[in-house]
Amino acid sequence: MTIVKELESLVDLTQSSLLICLLSILFNPVAWNIVAQNEYRNKTITRMFGGNARYGCYFLALMIFSIGMLRDALYRRALVDQPQRAMLPAPLDTVVPAVLFFLGQTFVITSTWALGITGTFLGDYFGILMDHRVEGFPFNVLRDPMYVGSTMTFAAIALWYERPAGLFITLYVYTIYVLALRFEGPFTDMIYSKREQSRKKA
Numbered sequence: 001m002t003i004v005k006e007l008e009s010l011v012d013l014t015q016s017s018l019l020i021c022l023l024s025i026l027f028n029p030v031a032w033n034i035v036a037q038n039e040y041r042n043k044t045i046t047r048m049f050g051g052n053a054r055y056g057c058y059f060l061a062l063m064i065f066s067i068g069m070l071r072d073a074l075y076r077r078a079l080v081d082q083p084q085r086a087m088l089p090a091p092l093d094t095v096v097p098a099v100l101f102f103l104g105q106t107f108v109i110t111s112t113w114a115l116g117i118t119g120t121f122l123g124d125y126f127g128i129l130m131d132h133r134v135e136g137f138p139f140n141v142l143r144d145p146m147y148v149g150s151t152m153t154f155a156a157i158a159l160w161y162e163r164p165a166g167l168f169i170t171l172y173v174y175t176i177y178v179l180a181l182r183f184e185g186p187f188t189d190m191i192y193s194k195r196e197q198s199r200k201k202a
Contacts, residue, residue: 009083009085010083010085010164010165010168011082011083011164011165011168012081012082012083012165015078015081015082017074017077017078017080017081018078018081018082018165018169020074020078021071021074021075021077021078021169022169022172024067024070024071024074024075025071025075025169025172025173025176026176027067027071028064028067028068028071029176029177029179029180029184030180032060032064032122033180033183033184033187035060036060036122036125037125037187039056039060039122039125039126040125040126040187040191045057045059045060045126046126053126053127053128054118054123054126054128056126057117057118057121057122057123057126057128058117060121060122060126061117061118061120061121064121064122065121075154075157075166075169076157076161078165078169079157079158079161079163079165079166080161082163082164082165082166083163083164083165084161084162084163085162085163085164086162087159087162087164087167088159093159093162094160096156096159097155097156097157097158097159097160098156098160100152100153100155100156100159101152101153101156101157101160103149103152104148104149104150104151104152104153104155104156105149105153106138106149107138107142107145107146107148107149107152108145108146108149108150108153110137110138110145111138111139111145111146111149112146114134114136114137114138114139115130115134119134120146124188124191124192125191129191129192129195144177144181147177147181150173150177151170151173151174151177154166154169154170154173155167155170158170
């Protein structure tokens with residue numbers, strides 16, 4: 001009973017903003033994987049842009065980015081509605097989240113730079129394939145730097161606002177990303193494997 005009360009003092013489950021936040025976090029990777037796999041099979045978005053796969057990919061990139069910004073805003077809104085409690089002593093309460101945020105954003109931004117727009121936003125599902133695997137920074141440090149960086153950013157914001165609920169949300173984010181990668185990774189590998197087989201036949 002004591003543990004339950006302690007958890008209730010850290011996470012207010014009655015706040016609708018928390019549920020909305022969790023749903024938005026789940027929506028993003030699930031929706032984009034479904035949309036991208038449909039694009040690979042049926043070319044739905046490409047047909048919307050007169051057969052121009054690159055324009056279709058740019059459109060999807062804009063949608064992913066925009067809804068990602070909305071998700072981040074909903075996360076901050078949810079944190080404001082949650083109980084506040086100091087989790088780190090000064091000056092670590094500002095240093096740790098600042099460092100985490102800087103590292104997280106570094107991984108996200110450098111990943112996007114290394115992959116480019118089409119490489120970042122599921123261009124391979126549109127048939128826009130990269131010539132070779134990106135092996136420079138940050139991919140020489142982490143296998144999935146964009147997901148890791150995003151998770152670090154969620155944790156940083158939770159620590160900055162001193163909301164323990166934010167750390168629970170961060171764990172939820174990490175779990176969703178791991179599950180998404182189990183679908184995304186093999187499907188992407190299959191796309192490139194098919195290209196290699198076509199090259200060998202040619």
